[in-house]
Amino acid sequence: MKMKIIIGILLCLVLYLQDVVTIDLPIGPSFVSTITTKQKLYYNNLGIRLDCSANGTPLPKLTWFRTNGSDDRPSTFVQSSELIHVYQNGSLYIRPFRNYQKSLHAGTFVCRAENAAGSIQTTPIQLKPRE
Structure with missing residues (x-):
């Protein structure tokens, strides 16, 4: 009987220590959908x-960038405006338009995911509007 009590106490102690000593180490970002x-x-x-x-x-914090010409490194931070919307969930939406603006409606975009453990970015996505 004493042995069961001791085992029970040790088991409770182990379970308690697992909750107390849990350390969340940073884990680098990985894309779920892109x-x-x-x-x-x-x-x-x-x-x-x-x-x-x-x-x-x-x-991770998600950020959209527009690349600069043939250089695929992110250069211009994309943020919400009257023509474009960046959602909290990481989606980027270019609203329908009548007047074409190359600086907004065409070009190459990259999504970057970043946290304390590092950062990654998507393959550059070139947008081409059609009428």
């Missing part, structure tokens, strides 16, 4: 949504 094609054609009267989501510990 666009895998390098080029996306879309109709200007519909607009386009680009999805990007990632996991990691802590939860």
Whole structure:
């Protein structure tokens, strides 16, 4: 009987220590969903949504960038405006339009996921609107 009590106490102690000593080490981001094609054609009267989501510990911050010409490194931070919307879930939406603006409606976009353990980015996605 004493042995069962001692084992019970030790088991409770082990379970208690597991909760107390748990240390969350940072885990680098990994993409859950992204666009895998390098080029996306879309109709200007519909607009386009680009999805990007990632996991990691802590939860990664998602940011969209526009690349500069032939250089695929992110250069211009993309943020919400009257013509484009960046959602909290990581999606980027270019609203339907009538007046074409190359600086907004065409070009190459990259999603970056970043946390304390590191950062990753998607394959550059080239957008081409069609009428």
